[in-house]
Amino acid sequence: MQKQVYTYTTMPVIELKDISKLYGFGDATTVALDEVNLSVEEGEFVAVMGPSGSGKSTLMNIIGLLDKPTHGVYLLNGRKVARLRSNQRAKARRDKIGFVFQSFNLLPRLTALENVALPLAYRGMSYVKRMKLASAMLERVGLQSREYYLPRYLSGGQAQSVSIARALINNPPIIIADEPTGTLDSGGSRLIMELLSEIHKNGTTILLVTHNPELTRYASRVVYMHDGAIIHDEPTTLGEVAPTARRVMYSLPTTTEEDDLAGISALMKAIPGADRPTNHKNSSKKSKKKAAAKKRRSKK
């Protein structure tokens, strides 16, 4: 029987309170995240959108325990992450979160099967058992016949499927995918999205960073970022493109500065009130100040 979907607990699985991330210091300080607040419930499929440099990867890396915030509180399953000892943190990273990267991050000299089995090696499991579990996981992602292939002999979509199998091998309740279809053609992209969708239907919480408005069809919620802040957050209907994303027509991936500028202005136009001061609890002080100044100017 299929696991029950959308079993909301009263406690969010992920809770960020005023999370900031600063790089560098003095005049060279970059504010990658500016007091971000975000709560994610079990079973949600959150798409994260925003122009490049808006802080999406920084946010995912902090949620995925690959990076630490400069300020703020992060609660994972109600526990303060900052309080975890390094071995507890490593264990949470291994058991709670599966990470999927745009560049697959497969080890080139290992077969698909060995790549998928790799995270199990840290648990002291026997070789035979590891290979058996990895084989079952490859079957689940539809790559049974590619077990002994090296990554370079796989298509992009297949390689990403292998990395999803590796992310799933410890059965984590959360999957974070940072632009997993960014380098794939439409066929590969569809393969990956169908796979993530199937994993979501089985109850896994998913965070997906994407530039492609089409892919918000798979999400139950879309979060829009700009300048290190969450500027809009909307629930969406599974199977439908999110209303705001539909109006955002920026190209993917944004490779030039002009693309980015076009993307930002499209995003700003699409989000009601994004260029005005809002009462949104996630809008940063900095952007509120900027917006207030803009409003004053426009009144003159």
Ligand SMILES: Nc1ncnc2c1ncn2[C@@H]1O[C@H](COP(=O)(O)OP(=O)(O)O)[C@@H](O)[C@H]1O
């Ligand atoms: N390791 C780093 N050192 C310095 N600045 C960084 C580092 N990582 C990210 N940044 C900066 O933080 C901001 C947000 O980056 P990032 O989270 O990668 O954005 P996105 O994923 O939305 O493209 C950018 O201005 C980027 O240049």
Ligand SMILES: [Mg+2]
């Ligand atoms: Mg990124």
